[in-house]
Structures are given as C-alpha cells and as structure tokens.
C-alpha cells in the first residue's frame with residue numbers, strides 16, 4: 001500500500017533541515033540540550049524527530065504531559081533505546097500514574113506542595129527514587145513553586161532526598177518575555193533564578209535550566225547547564241518581527257502541502273464557500289485545496305492566507321471548510337501541488353506567515369495539525 005498516496009495532503013518532515021537546526025543551535029551554546037518534543041513534536045511527528053535526536057546523541061528530551069513521557073518511554077523501551085536519553089515531563093494532575101513513570105526512569109518536575117507528597121508516595125511504591133526537577137515560578141504565574149514557597153518545599157524535599165525517595169536532578173524555571181530581546185523582565189527572572197539557586201543549594205541540584213528557544217537565541221545569560229529549544233529546532237523563529245528563521249540561518253523542517261482536486265473558471269459575481277464571504281468581482285480561475293480546519297488549517301485564515309502553486313502565491317477565497325478550501329489560482333490544474341507553508345528560502349510562505357494571517361503564532365499553526373495530515377520523513 002502506498003500510504004502517502006491515500007492522503008490528499010501531507011507534511012514533509014525534512015531530516016536534513018532538522019539536523020541542520022540542531023547543529024546550528026548546538027553551536028550557539030556551550031550548554032547541553034533538551035530538545036522539546038511535546039505535542040507530537042510540535043506537530044511534526046514525535047517518533048520521527050525523537051529518533052533523529054537520539055541518533056544525533058541528544059541526552060535529554062522534554063515533553064509536557066506525563067502521558068506523553070510514558071508513551072515515549074514505552075516506545076523507546078520496546079526498541080531498546082530507553083537508556084539513551086532522560087525524559088522530563090511537567091504537566092500532570094493529582095492521581096496521575098507516577099509510580100509507572102518513576103519505574104520507567106522518567107524525570108518529573110516538582111512545582112506544587114501536593115506533588116511532593118504524591119510523587120514521594122509513588123516513589124516508595126515503585127521502590128526506586130523519583131528523579132525530580134524542582135520548578136520555580138519566576139514570572140509566569142503558572143506552574144512551579146512561587147519564590148515564597150520555595151524554602152518550605154526545600155525543607156520537605158531534603159529529608160526525602162536523604163531517605164533516597166527523591167533524587168533531586170534539576171532546578172528549573174521558564175522565561176515569560178525572552179522573545180522581546182530588549183525586555184528587562186528576563187534579567188529580573190535570572191536574578192530570581194539565582195535566588196532560587198541559593199535557596200535550593202542544600203539539595204544540590206545537578207542541572208539548572210531556564211531557556212527555551214528565545215532565551216537560547218537572544219539571552220546568553222540564561223543558558224545554564226541545559227537549554228530547552230522547541231520552535232527553533234523546527235526551523236521557526238519565536239519572534240519573526242525581531243529575527244526571521246531565514247535571518248538566523250534556521251531551515252523550516254515541515255512543508256505542508258496538498259494536491260489540487262478541482263479547478264474551475266467562474267464568472268464575476270460568483271459567491272464562494274459557506275456564507276459567500278467572498279464574491280468575485282471579475283472572472284477567476286479557482287482551485288480546491290483538499291485540507292481544512294479539521295486538519296488544523298485555521299478557519300481564521302479564510303480570505304487571508306495564501307498558498308504556493310506553480311511559483312505563485314494564490315489567495316484564499318471564501319471560508320476555509322472542514323476538509324477543503326478554495327484559492328484563486330490562474331493556470332492551475334487538477335493534481336498540481338499546493339504548498340501551504342515551508343521554507344522561506346525556497347519561496348514558500350512560512351508557518352509564521354500563516355500565523356500572522358490567522359492572528360496567532362507559529363506554534364499554534366503547527367500544533368493544530370491533525371492526524372489526517374500524513375507526516376512523511378524526507379531526507
């Protein structure tokens with residue numbers, strides 16, 4: 001079965017672009033790397049990119065949810081590769097299957113008093129120490145101990161570490177505005193992180209980590225022992241208004257494309273798609289692109305986005321539907337290739353261009369992509 005031929009749309013995932021970005025980021029820091037592969041590898045296919053990362057010798061992998069960590073660990077265990085990298089997760093609810101995660105060697109972020117108790121109980125049940133990274137909230141007002149909770153947390157964690165219930169591996173936090181290179185908040189967060197380092201010193205965390213892509217790219221003082229790049233690794237800038245991926249020498253890993261299924265010539269006065277939000281003012285040549293909002297092509301891009309067809313950028317006409325949308329594409333034929341986004345250097349729009357047209361960020365453009373979009377690894 002030619003599985004790719006079954007699907008009218010596909011995301012090509014470029015190994016050479018991914019490894020290029022990994023190398024470029026690695027060269028930009030003296031720190032270790034924890035590539036982030038949450039949310040199905042930012043929509044690129046987690047299995048595809050984690051295998052490339054392990055082959056490249058990466059020693060840390062970050063995912064958000066404990067379920068993502070467990071399914072990743074289970075797969076790596078089946079393939080005899082679980083020992084190759086440490087997996088960190090930080091999103092879980094009370095009652096999560098911590099004991100199983102601990103047995104699989106998954107590193108767990110600790111950032112709330114209830115989590116200390118639950119993870120400790122699970123480690124006792126598992127009979128092996130839980131590897132934990134203490135998370136401190138330095139400006140997100142989100143996950144992590146607040147600065148004024150940290151001393152109490154240390155007092156609770158210290159005896160558990162002495163008992164062998166916890167192995168305190170890391171201390172970490174997350175930057176709120178590192179994508180704004182001039183914003184003084186980042187320096188303030190570094191100060192708070194330094195204070196947290198003093199408070200947690202009795203626990204001797206082995207690795208400190210603070211920076212995601214934008215911290216890594218634009219704030220060298222945030223690198224510490226490990227950096228946690230996500231979006232940059234996939235070849236997309238965390239802030240294209242400041243620097244585009246092309247300007248930074250990063251290459252788009254994903255090319256989202258589809259094969260045109262219908263073309264037609266329409267006269268002036270033709271209403272298009274639901275609600276007729278576009279009506280032609282002159283004759284146009286329409287083409288139907290077989291991918292829609294059920295696949296993650298955001299409906300807010302209706303009448304705003306463009307797709308590349310035969311070297312031309314062809315504008316969306318009318319509302320994007322669940323499975324398809326219409327573009328104005330002079331000269332297009334059925335079966336012609338439509339590229340929604342890809343690498344700027346190849347003449348395509350980028351995921352960030354789509355994000356701008358849809359009023360969102362590149363992150364959402366990627367992670368919205370659904371399971372009907374076949375991910376195909378290409379060299």
Ligand SMILES: *Cc1c(COP(=O)(O)O)cnc(C)c1O
Nearest residue numbers: 036174212213228229230231232
């Ligand atoms: C998603 C995430 C990252 C990666 O962020 P990018 O901006 O994509 O580099 C790093 N750390 C944490 C805690 C995250 O949630």
